[in-house]
Amino acid sequence: MKRALITGITGQDGSYLAEFLLSKNYKVFGLTRRTSTPNYERIKHIQDQIELIPGDLLDQQSLTSAISLSNPDEIYNLAAQSFVATSWSQPVLTGEFTALGTTRMLESMRQVKPDAKFYQASSSEMFGEVQETPQTEKTPFHPRSPYGVAKVYAHWITINYRESYDLFTVSGILFNHESPRRGLEFVTRKISHGVAKIHLGQQDSLILGNLDAKRDWGFSGDYVEAMWLMLQQSKPDDYVIATGENHSVQEFVEAAFKVVGITNWKKYVKTSKEFYRPAEVDFLIGDATKAKKALGWKPKVSFADLVKLMVEADIKLLQKNSQ
Ligand code: NAP
Ligand code: GDD
Numbered sequence: 001m002k003r004a005l006i007t008g009i010t011g012q013d014g015s016y017l018a019e020f021l022l023s024k025n026y027k028v029f030g031l032t033r034r035t036s037t038p039n040y041e042r043i044k045h046i047q048d049q050i051e052l053i054p055g056d057l058l059d060q061q062s063l064t065s066a067i068s069l070s071n072p073d074e075i076y077n078l079a080a081q082s083f084v085a086t087s088w089s090q091p092v093l094t095g096e097f098t099a100l101g102t103t104r105m106l107e108s109m110r111q112v113k114p115d116a117k118f119y120q121a122s123s124s125e126m127f128g129e130v131q132e133t134p135q136t137e138k139t140p141f142h143p144r145s146p147y148g149v150a151k152v153y154a155h156w157i158t159i160n161y162r163e164s165y166d167l168f169t170v171s172g173i174l175f176n177h178e179s180p181r182r183g184l185e186f187v188t189r190k191i192s193h194g195v196a197k198i199h200l201g202q203q204d205s206l207i208l209g210n211l212d213a214k215r216d217w218g219f220s221g222d223y224v225e226a227m228w229l230m231l232q233q234s235k236p237d238d239y240v241i242a243t244g245e246n247h248s249v250q251e252f253v254e255a256a257f258k259v260v261g262i263t264n265w266k267k268y269v270k271t272s273k274e275f276y277r278p279a280e281v282d283f284l285i286g287d288a289t290k291a292k293k294a295l296g297w298k299p300k301v302s303f304a305d306l307v308k309l310m311v312e313a314d315i316k317l318l319q320k321n322s323q
Contacts, residue, residue, distance in 0.1 A: 001025060001026065001027050002024075002025075002026045002027070002073045002074065003026065003027045003029065003070060003071060003072045003073050003074075004021050004026045004027070004028055004029065004072055004073065004074045004075070004076065005029045005030075005031065005053075005066060005067060005070040005072040005074075005075045005076070006018060006021075006028065006029070006030045006031070006076045006078060007030075007031040007055075007057065007075075007076070007077050007078055007079035007105065008031075008076075008077075008078030008079035008080065008121075009028075009030025009031065009032065009043060009050070009052070009078075010030070010032055010039055010040060010041075010042060010043060011042070011078060011079070011082070011183075012042065012179060012181045012182050012183065012220050013078050013121070013177075013220055013223070013224055013227075014030065014042075014043075014076075014078050014079075015042035015043050015046075015181055016179070016181070016220050016221050016224045017076060017078070017224040017227060017228070018030060018043060018046055018050055019046060020221075020224050020225060020228060021228070022046060022049055022050070024228070026074075027051075028049070028050040028051070029050065029051045029052075029053055029066070029069070029070035029072065030043070030050055030051070030052050030053070031052075031053055031054075031055045031063075031066050031079065032052045032053070032054060032055070033054070033055065033056045033057075034054060034056070042181050051070070053065070053066045053069055053070060057079050057080075057096075057097050057100075057101030057104060057105070058096060058097070058101070058104075060104050060107070060108065063104050063105055063108040064108040064111060064112055066108075067108050067109055067112045067113050067116075068112050068113075071113065072113065072116050073116060073117065074116060074117045074118075074119070074228075074231050075105065075109055075113075075116050075117070075118045075119065076119045076121075076227060077101075077102060077105045077118065077119060077120050077121060078121045079097070079101065080097055080098040080101065080121065080150075080151075080154075081093060081094045081097040081098050081147070081150075082098075082147070082183075083147075083183070083185055083186070084125060084145045084147045084148070084277070084281075085185070085275075085277060086147075087145050087146040087147035087148075087150070088145065088146060088277070088278055091146035094146050094147055094150050095146065095149075095150050095153075097150075098147060098150035098151060098154060099149075099150035099151075099153035099154050099157075101154075102120060102153075102154035102157055102158065103154075103157050105118075106118065106157060106158065106161045106167070106169065109167070110161065110165055110167065114165070114167060115168075116168070117168040117169075117170075117231040117236075118158070118161075118167065118168065118169040118170070119170055119171075119172060119227050119230060119231055120154060120155065120158040120169065120170065120171045120172070121172065121174065121227075122151060122154065122155045122158075122171040122172060122173045122174065122238070123147075123148070123151045123173065123174060124173060124174065124175040124176065124216070124240075124242070124284050124286060125143065125144075125145065125147060125148040125151055125281060126141045126143050126148055126151050126152045126155060126173065127139055127141060127142065127143075127281075127284060128141065128142045128143040128144035128145070128148050128279075128281050129142045129144055129281070129282075130142070130283060130284065133283070133285060134242075134244065134285045134286055134287040135240065135242075135284065135285065135286050135287065136240055136286075136287045136289070136290070137173065137238055137239065137240050137290055141155075144279040144280065144281050145277070145279065145281075148281075155171050155173075155238075158170070158171050159171065159238070162236055167236075168231075168236045169236055170230045170231065170233075170236045170237060170238060170239075171238040171239075172226060172227050172230055172238070172239055172241055173238060173239065173240045173241065173286075174223055174226075174241045174242075175215070175216040175217075175218065175240070175241065175242035175243070175284060175285075175286040176188075176215045176216060176217050176218070176284070177217070177218045177219060177220045177222070177223040178217055178218075178219065178220060178306060178310065179219060179220040179221060179309075179310070180192075180309065180310055180313035180314065180317075181220070182220070182310075187208070187209075187249055187252070188217065188252060188306075188307075188310060189310065189314075190206075190208070191206065191208070191249075191252055191253055191256050192256055192307070192310035192311045192313070192314045193314045193318075194206035195253075195256040195257055195259070195260060195262075195311055195314075196260075196311055196314035196315040196317075196318050197314075197318060198260075198262075198268055199260040199262075199315060200315065200318055200319070200322075202318065202322075204268070205268050205269065205270055206253075206268055206269050206270070207269075207270045207271070207272050207274075207275070208249065208253070208269060208270075208271055208272075208275055209271060209272065209273075209274070209275025209276045209277070210249065210271075210275070210276055210277070210280060211248065211249045211250040211253065211269075211271065212248055212249070212250065212282070213248065213249050213280060213281065213282055213283075214246045214247060214248045214249075214282065214283045214284065214285070215246055215247065215249075215284050216242045216243055216244070216245065216246045216284050216285045216286050217243070217246075217247065217252070217303060217306060218241075218242065218243045218299045218301065218306070219299065219300070219301035219305075219306050219309075221301070222299045222300050222301055223241055223299075225297065226239070226241045226291060226295060226297045229291075229295040229296070229297055230295065233294070233295070237294070239288070239290055239291040239294070239295065240286045240287060240288050240290065240291060241286070241288055241291055241297070242285070242286020242287065242288045242299075243286070243288075243299045243303070244285065244286065244287060244288060245285070245303060246283070246284060246285040247303055252307060253265055253269055255303070255304060255307040255308075256307050256310075256311050259307060259308050259311040259312065260311065260315075
């Protein structure tokens, strides 16, 4: 039985990845940080099948212990301060978690389990102000947020450990991927949850920021398979994972309202400077040709299906919560 350690197992991707690895018969370990109340909402349905190990990206010793205890064949480093907007109000913490946290994980792996395979959660946010379209593994980076800058550091330190110590370390440059388990502060979930509330008469309006930004949005459940595939290859390499299609925030809004039969969405949507960013990433679209060829990966859930499944899941959730 293969063994995997997931950092960030309580997050969106961590929960889908844990499910996916269990379905492949892995023994799954997850790193969780101390909180005053448990935050196992996304993994409670599989909690009896996984083993949680306390630890924090800030604490080197806890990471070394987690790797020692789990003795993993594969390490998936998904933990990070992942919300771009927060990276301006907490830039140092973002650097500590998202950048240096990766070095700490790599260093612990090098000391304790150098033969493990390591996955780093790199991001299309590294492309920022895009230098070419569509973006590939070869597109130069121009990050536009402290988060993006931290991810560029983490990306390069992952490559550096591969080149310096001959470790099996890979980076998946994943474009935005969403699901009903997405945090409520991210735009897609904010919209699906807001639209569901408006539909149920629990909210009058939805306040958003820049409606013109365009993203290449996929489904998280599809993207965790790509992470796993990268670690099944004979050689470590980096891959872009994307749908190859992009849509504006406004298009997401329109599609979400359409799911509940509302066409005059403008009646409900307001914008506020509060949700604009000091520096914006206007346009992202990925070219996942390399992953398609080398990994045989392709996305399964379309944009329209993604919006529909998120809005419907939020309607169900709100109905359940109000019972
Ligand atoms: P998420 O839902 O925000 O989950 C982040 C996870 O990191 C949570 O489990 C969180 O734990 C954990 N974490 C944060 N700080 C930590 C620390 N100091 N020590 C230990 N754990 C810590 O993020 P996601 O959407 O699943 O994304 C997973 C990874 O992929 C992240 O690295 C993100 O930056 C990257 N990424 C995401 C996307 C996307 O579109 N989703 C695209 C590209 C890259 P708590 O539950 O305790 O907060
Ligand atoms: N969050 C949010 N809230 N974003 C808004 C809003 C709003 O009310 N209104 C407009 N937006 C715009 C943002 O300005 C941004 O251009 C876009 O919607 C997407 O924002 P987010 O959903 O917060 O995601 P992100 O693209 O900044 O970052 C996500 O994707 C990255 C990959 O490109 C995160 O998951 C990152 O962790 C990930 O690396």
